Amino acid sequence: MLNKFLTLFIVASVLVESAFAGYAYGVDIAQGATVSQFQCIKSSGYSTSFTQIYMSAGSGSPDVTGCQNVINAYTAGLGTEVYINPSPNSNKQGYQQFDEALNQLKSAGINVRTIWLKVSLPINWSNNIQYNTNFIQSVITRARSNGVTLGIYTNFYDWMQITGSSTAFSQYNLPVWYWGIYGYGPSAEGTADFNDFRNFASWNSPSAKTYAMNESCCGVNVGKVAYSAGSKFAELVGAKLTSPLAGSAIL
Numbered sequence: 735m736l737n738k739f740l741t742l743f744i745v746a747s748v749l750v751e752s753a754f755a756g757y758a759y760g761v762d763i764a765q766g767a768t769v770s771q772f773q774c775i776k777s778s779g780y781s782t783s784f785t786q787i788y789m790s791a792g793s794g795s796p797d798v799t800g801c802q803n804v805i806n807a808y809t810a811g812l813g814t815e816v817y818i819n820p821s822p823n824s825n826k827q828g829y830q831q832f833d834e835a836l837n838q839l840k841s842a843g844i845n846v847r848t849i850w851l852k853v854s855l856p857i858n859w860s861n862n863i864q865y866n867t868n869f870i871q872s873v874i875t876r877a878r879s880n881g882v883t884l885g886i887y888t889n890f891y892d893w894m895q896i897t898g899s900s901t902a903f904s905q906y907n908l909p910v911w912y913w914g915i916y917g918y919g920p921s922a923e924g925t926a927d928f929n930d931f932r933n934f935a936s937w938n939s940p941s942a943k944t945y946a947m948n949e950s951c952c953g954v955n956v957g958k959v960a961y962s963a964g965s966k967f968a969e970l971v972g973a974k975l976t977s978p979l980a981g982s983a984i985l
Contacts, residue, residue, distance in 0.1 A: 756962060756963050757927060757960045757963055758782065758960075758961055758962075758963040759779065759780050759781060759782075759958065759959065759960055760780050760781055760782030760783060760784055760812075760813070760815070760958075760959045760961060760983065761775055761782075761784065761956040761959065762784040762944060762947075762956060762957030762958070762959055763783055763784070763785050763786070763803055763955075763956055763957075764785075764786040764800075764819075764955075765799065765954065765955060766799045766802065766803065767803055767807075767952075767954045768806060769806045769809050769810050770810075771952045771953060771954055772803075772806050772807045772809070772812055773810045773811075774951075774952035775810070775812070775951055775952050776810055778951060778952065780812070780951075781812065781813055781983065782807075782812055782813035782815060782959070782961070782983040782984075783803060783804070783812050783813070783815070784815045784816075784817065784850075784942075784957075784959050785800045785803045785804055785814065785815070785816050785817070786800045786817055786819050787800035787816040787817065787818065787835050787839060787980070788817075788818040788820065788831060788834065788835040788838075789819055789821075790819045790820060790821045790858060791821070792821065792824070793821055793824035793825055793826055794820060794824050794831045795834070796834050796835055796837075796838035797838075798838070800816065801838055801839060801842040801844060804816060804842070804844050804978050805842065805843075805844065805978050807978075808977075808978035808979070813982045813983030814978060814979065814980055814981075814982050814983065815848065815942075815980070815981060815982075815983050816835075816846075816848075816849055816850065816981070817850035817852055817887055818831060818832065818835050818849060818850070818851050818852065818873075820851065820852065820869075820873075821858075822858060822859045822860060822865075822869050823858070823859070827869070828868075828870065828871075828872035828873040829872040829873060829875065829876035831873070832849070832872075832873045832876045832877060833876065836849070836880060839980055842978075843978065844977070844978045844979070845977055845978065845979045845980070846880075846882055846979075846981065847882070847883060847979055847980060847982065848882065848884075848980065848981025848984065848985060849877060849882055849883075849884060849885070849980065849981070850884070850885040850886065850887050850911055851870065851873050851884060851887065852887040853870060853886055853887065853888040853893065853896055853897070854887060854888055854889070854892045854896075854913070856892060856895035856896050859896045863898040863900070866896050866897055867897050867900050867902055870886075870897070870903065871902070871903070874906060874908070878906075882981075883909075883981065884908060885909040885910065885911055885941065885984075885985075886908050886909070886910050886911070887910075887911045887912070888910065888911075888912060889912040889913050889934075890912075890932055890934040893934055893935055894934070899934065899935055900935060901935050901936045903935075903936070904935070909940075909941040909942075909984070909985060910937045910940050910941060911940065911941055911942035911944070911959075912940050912942075912943055912944070913944040913947075914930050914931075914943055914944070914945060915944065915945060915946060915947055918947050918948035919947075919948055920946070922946075922947075923945055923946040923958070924943075924945040926945050926958070926960045927943075927945075927960060928940050928960070941961060941962055942959055942960065942961035942962070942984060943959065943960050943961070944957050944958070944959050945958055945959070945960055946958035961983065962984065
């Protein structure tokens with residue numbers, strides 16, 4: 735009985751500490767996961783699933799598995815954020831890839847509030863910085879015309895290499911989700927906070943951070959994400975959210 739009490743006390747202390755620190759935590763998943771696996775993830779202390787819904791392979795295509803993940807995570811009681819992993823050098827424009835991702839979400843019965851665009855892995859982008867900024871601009875324009883908030887996943891180095899440290903999008907006040915890790919696996923985790931964030935382009939504060947990649951949780955390969963704890967998800971649950979919503983955890 736005493737051990738059980740101590741366990742509950744420790745868990746409660748951790749939750750209180752996280753709340754004071756202003757962070758909540760989620761997992762980044764790019765493979766299929768069942769409802770029971772998401773329930774296990776939630777029981778492990780994570781509040782949100784960050785899910786790939788568009789794949790960069792080939793000329794780019796919607797990730798059907800990702801859409802099912804959104805539904806399964808929602809069913810398990812998790813917040814849901816989604817991201818496009820684009821194919822910048824394909825014959826499809828940025829806005830076309832956004833359209834494919836958005837239409838796939840809607841076809842799956844998922845409401846859409848926020849979509850994140852990955853601007854990372856410079857080797858996958860053009861050497862022409864103007865081409866890259868035009869690609870990103872086309873996605874921003876399309877998202878705005880559909881009433882969708884667009885966030886950017888990148889970091890100081892990636893943004894510099896891909897866009898030349900462009901500040902061309904500053905008027906949109908795009909939220910940024912950055913990564914800060916030392917490699918892959920548990921031994922290479924960064925800190926689960928924003929203390930290592932450095933200002934770049936027009937960003938002086940982040941909304942989320944990937945601090946670990948290629949780890950196992952509940953039988954699923956995941957990345958770990960810290961994000962600002964000013965979550966909208968609790969409000970949505972209180973309002974009796976009745977269908978999956980992409981963009982229910984941040985902003």
